[in-house]
Amino acid sequence: MAIQPTIGTRLRERRAALGLKQADLADRAGISPSYLNLIEHNRRRLPPELLDRLAAALGLAAEALQKGPGGALVDDLRAAAAATTGPEMDGIEDFVARYPGWAALLAGLNARVTSLGRTVEALNDRMTHDPHLSASLHEVLSATASVRSTAAILADTEDLEPEWRDRFLHNLHQDSERLAVGAEALVTYLDSTGQEVELGIASPQEEVEAWAALRNWDMTAGTDQAEALASPAARHLAAAMLAQAAEDRRAVPDDALRQSLAATGADPLALAARAAAPVLAAFRRLALRPQAEAGLVICDASGTLTLRKPLAGFALPRFGAACPLWPLFAALGRPATPVEAVIETPGPQPRRFRARAWCQPRHPQGFRGPELREAAMLILPEPPHSFGPQPPLPVGSTCRICPRDSCAARREPSILSL
Incomplete structure (x- = not known):
């Protein structure tokens, strides 16, 4: 088989890491030190059987010398290089072999840039195609135009009859209320938890709260354990929430919860006294349950x-x-x-x-x-x-x-x- 440009380099670096001399490795593989020196400097072809002997002498699989430890990094860097011009494609394998840390950093930065690009595209698509957002903006602009038009009539018409002035003032009042309601609805919508989780721009807390809402705030044991959450921090918070819910159920059993609701309604202090449980556990049991x-x-x-x-x-x-x-x-x-x-x-x-x-x-x-x-x-x-x-x-x-x-x-x- 033809030698790849970096197999000799990997061979030399592995030998040096083990503290072996060229003569010692050559003796184990059954070849001369001068032949091994040519191989390590990528100047000789390496037959498959000799590759197997050298890999065994170094305690490696032959595939490790052929592909190196950074096979996935090589693929990531090739994908990054395909999106631009200038990188030396022939030197990627040698770069990964010599500088795996820098290679991982570059691959990670490229993945981050790609992810941010998708987020920007999704946000732009949302601003363009979200019907609720479009309707809210249209309502605000429509009310603004109506207020401006009515105000202009009142300001520019000096001899307006009292009856018509009262009508215009009434319309102005109604349109201003419509504008306030529309603006508040728009701001509330933009501030509410919505598509941001799907776009990957939510905080871990928002991600967990959206996950809990999809479960109808059912923290019953035995349901999914939030492996599908995107970030490790969100998975950690979700696991903590499930663990806290299990502890709260032990402190406030379902029977005590039902009896307290029937007797006193949603009274956390009464529930805590009935179950001899912490008050905050009673708060969570009353709120974090389906259909609550x-x-x-x-x-x-x-x-x-x-x-x-x-x-x-x-x-x-x-x-x-x-x-x-x-x-x-x-x-x-x-x-x-x-x-x-x-x-x-x-x-x-x-x-x-x-x-x-x-x-x-x-x-x-x-x-x-x-x-x-x-x-x-x-x-x-x-x-x-x-x-x-x-x-x-x-x-x-x-x-x-x-x-x-x-x-x-x-x-x-x-x-x-x-």
Whole structure:
């Protein structure tokens, strides 16, 4: 067989790595040192039987000398070189053999560039063909044009009759409300968990939450174990969620959950007392189950949301911090104290929910270690006329899309009011 350009190089490098002299290897293979020297410098043809003897003397398979340890890297680099001009194709095998680390780096960078290119193409395709996005943009542009047209008539017509002025003002009011609703719907859609997971641009937490939503938040043991998740971090988080769910089921058995729901409804403290279980386990058991009409948010001491299970009508932020008026954060500052409030979301048709929150401190390292806090907020639909005389607490999702300009807790201007 004809020798490949790098077989001799691989042979020489393997011999040097084992600390063998040319004479020692030549003696084991039954050839002269001068002949071996010519082979190692790729100046002699290497018969198959001699290749087998040399490979055996070095403790290798003959295929390892023929293909080298970087066969997959060679293929990856050839694919990368095919997309451009300039690389020396004849030197790829020798480059991989001599510099496997650099070869792996180049192959990895090429794979990353290819992946980012596909992401950009998918995003561009979404912006072009997504019917919901297209309809939302059309609604915003249509309402904007209507407001501008009506405002121009009012501004430019000095002798407008009062009856017609009232009509135009009424139309202007209606169109401005339509514009606000359309803009809020568009921003909510763009902020909601959607196609980003499929495009590969979601964070591991978003990936896990999308996976949980596809399972209808069923954390029952025996179902798939999230091997299909794209990133190792997401698979780790999903495994931790499944393990936590199994621990919660042991702490709060199904019988205790059913009995508590029948007796007191979705009351985490009552459920925890009935099952003699941690309060946060009761929160998770009430919300993380199929067909549960309840939302759940959990945060750590920094206020970062570590779990977001949405409830219809109550938007949870993907980007930026959440509304600081949520009872969740009030509970964070009052450990082991129940916090409950009827909350109201903004909009032309405000919706009300009952929020129940609890913060649990932990000291995993004892007296000398830091105190860790974890808070949870259960979000329940509030039936009409079920709240008492106390007015509801106005809250939002995040300042970016909350239209309440007069809110005392506002951190930044809302894009809906600019």
